[in-house]
Amino acid sequence: MVSGAAGRLGRRIVARALADDRLQLAAALVRATSAVDGRSIDTVVGTDGGGLTFSSDASAIAEGRVLIEVATKAAALEHAARAAEVGAPILMATTGFDASERATLEGYAAKVPVVIAPNLSLGIAVLTDLVRRASKALAAYDLEILELHHNKKRDAPSGTAWSLGRAAAEARGQDIERDAVCARAGETGARGREEIGMMAIRGGDIIGEHTVYLVSDTERVELTHRAATRDTFAAGAIAAAHFLAGASPGLYSMNDVLGL
Numbered sequence: 001m002v003s004g005a006a007g008r009l010g011r012r013i014v015a016r017a018l019a020d021d022r023l024q025l026a027a028a029l030v031r032a033t034s035a036v037d038g039r040s041i042d043t044v045v046g047t048d049g050g051g052l053t054f055s056s057d058a059s060a061i062a063e064g065r066v067l068i069e070v071a072t073k074a075a076a077l078e079h080a081a082r083a084a085e086v087g088a089p090i091l092m093a094t095t096g097f098d099a100s101e102r103a104t105l106e107g108y109a110a111k112v113p114v115v116i117a118p119n120l121s122l123g124i125a126v127l128t129d130l131v132r133r134a135s136k137a138l139a140a141y142d143l144e145i146l147e148l149h150h151n152k153k154r155d156a157p158s159g160t161a162w163s164l165g166r167a168a169a170e171a172r173g174q175d176i177e178r179d180a181v182c183a184r185a186g187e188t189g190a191r192g193r194e195e196i197g198m199m200a201i202r203g204g205d206i207i208g209e210h211t212v213y214l215v216s217d218t219e220r221v222e223l224t225h226r227a228a229t230r231d232t233f234a235a236g237a238i239a240a241a242h243f244l245a246g247a248s249p250g251l252y253s254m255n256d257v258l259g260l
């Protein structure tokens, strides 16, 4: 089932799930007061929904049914708690959780398989690996991360920026929670050697762009990923749903899903 099914990403995942012969879409969950609650999913998604309607009935989260979560943060936390309680595998693709919320989500992995995926794209999984290697090899270089997203995004820096920062920090024996500097303004003083700067730009319908900069006095390395369409995330969500359907309880990432 897809939660946040009428959202920008959710509707692309619904369309992909409907087109996948090996999947059966059990439910398309929306907010209780949503204008599309009870309406046929065809009208929003633009493909034949086989008579399925959008629903706000969270009791659709049931044992053995994979929950693909792309709703807003508060709803995602509620749905994940229910999924863990009833035995439904969880793909958590919503972003913006703080450390304690993330720990709660990770805790559910003792009961059900959980994929936490701040980014669902194959390209970002590979970029993360490159960032890890480059950050270690160029350990003395200043590390900064820039991300760009559409003007409706609710959290900053993005979940992907945090996860790239975490990968880089771990490769250098640092702690992203301690060393992240989110945007700069005013009398900042000189840059600290261990700072990991994270900047966010918001505008229009930018789907998602991330650049990691590694900068020394003599050269600069830039590692960039640009999502061209939300279908790149939708494809990752479907791959994760297949993975979760056959997985044992435990905590997984997109690296596990993609076999990297």
Ligand SMILES: NC(=O)c1ccc[n+]([C@@H]2O[C@H](COP(=O)([O-])OP(=O)(O)OC[C@H]3O[C@@H](n4cnc5c(N)ncnc54)[C@H](OP(=O)(O)O)[C@@H]3O)[C@@H](O)[C@H]2O)c1
Pocket (backbone or CB within 6 Å): 003, 004, 005, 006, 007, 008, 009, 010, 029, 030, 031, 032, 033, 034, 035, 070, 071, 072, 073, 075, 092, 093, 094, 095, 096, 117, 118, 119, 120, 121, 233
């Ligand atoms: N992991 C990735 O690769 C990836 C990629 C892109 C986005 N994201 C993340 O996915 C999330 C959604 O992004 P988006 O751009 O699709 O945002 P969006 O268009 O705002 O979609 C979120 C949807 O969740 C709905 N919602 C709110 N409460 C709900 C509830 N109780 N039950 C079911 N649905 C509920 C919202 O409905 P209303 O509008 O009616 O409130 C909205 O349609 C964000 O956290 C974003 O950062 C992740």
